[in-house]
Amino acid sequence: MAAELFPCPFCGGEAEVYKFRVGLYTAHCKSRYCGVDIGKTKSEKGAERRWNRRRPELMVTAHSTSTNKSMLQLLSDIKGGIEEHLQVIITKGDHVHRLINAVIAQQQH
Numbered sequence: 001m002a003a004e005l006f007p008c009p010f011c012g013g014e015a016e017v018y019k020f021r022v023g024l025y026t027a028h029c030k031s032r033y034c035g036v037d038i039g040k041t042k043s044e045k046g047a048e049r050r051w052n053r054r055r056p057e058l059m060v061t062a063h064s065t066s067t068n069k070s071m072l073q074l075l076s077d078i079k080g081g082i083e084e085h086l087q088v089i090i091t092k093g094d095h096v097h098r099l100i101n102a103v104i105a106q107q108q109h
């Protein structure tokens with residue numbers, strides 16, 4: 001049985017796993033105006049896990065607050081989840097992209 005997918009972290013839309021064929025899956029936002037996806041995976045379970053690794057409640061906060069110290073701390077906390085989805089985030093949110101660069105720069109010091 002399929003696991004429940006979190007809502008889309010960018011628009012709050014409903015998500016679903018899409019099967020290209022046996023052995024090739026993705027999970028994506030069903031909103032036609034958003035459509036963000038997690039790239040391709042080899043298993044349905046893998047697609048679910050990867051989608052749900054993005055914690056929507058944190059990402060929504062990232063979109064709605066300005067750059068400040070707690071913001072950077074928040075992004076540091078979820079950095080593990082971010083790395084895999086960096087490409088998607090860059091595509092979908094330039095503001096978040098800049099924040100992530102700030103976090104990465106901070107951690108390199």
Ligand SMILES: [Zn+2]
Binds near residue numbers: 034
């Ligand atoms: Zn979406």
